[in-house]
Amino acid sequence: MEGYNVNLSVMRKGAWTREEDDLLRRCIETLGEGKWHQVPYKAGLNRCRKSCRLRWLNYLKPNIKRGDFTEDEVDLIVRLHKLLGNRWSLIAGRLPGRTSNDVKNYWNTQLRIDSGVKTMKNKFQETRKTIAIRPQPQKFIQGSYYLNSKEPILDHIQAAEDLSTLPQTSSSTKNGNDWWETLLEDEDAFERIACPSLELEEEHFS
């Protein structure tokens, strides 16, 4: 198992300095993203590669958007969370410039319902249990949980199945992740699911 406990005695931890940021930025500009095993050595940083990657992805990457989430972004987060559950990277993938860490933090601090301990700060107060569609299990055969469920999410899934561009999930040889990736790559399909009709929206958020 790789991790943080390699040479813990010499690896620096905690907040990054401006100098470290500069070193990391220059290194990534030279090496490109993805060669994280080389980054600490090439950059001359006394940090583990996971820390370098995290710093780059969550803070230094050029297109990262800072500041408050817009109403549209919040709206999309709520919808996607309803659909996907805590799959922050997928949710963040639909929000240009936002990181999974940002989305997760925003959800946990602003949107999460924490059994009454924390009060909601906005209009999206929601008490219904979230039913999240997970990538793996999707074989939507007759009699499956999803198809028999009375939850509104059924409409979303059926909408997905109605799309001719998507693989037929009941007979497809593709696994659930493939189906899911296909869905995420298909803008129209995704919009139909992530942005349900007005009636559905009212049902969810009223």
Next chain:
DNA sequence: AACGTGTTCAACCGCGCTGTA
């Protein structure tokens, strides 16, 4: 001004998944 409490968010950590030998 000083202190206590609550909130935010950057960073850490552990684990699962995937590719490779």
Next chain:
DNA sequence: GTACAGCGCGGTTGAACACGT
């Protein structure tokens, strides 16, 4: 089939900051 290494993700933590008394 198995072991190992590397990557990426989600949950959690804790320092810094904001706010109230």
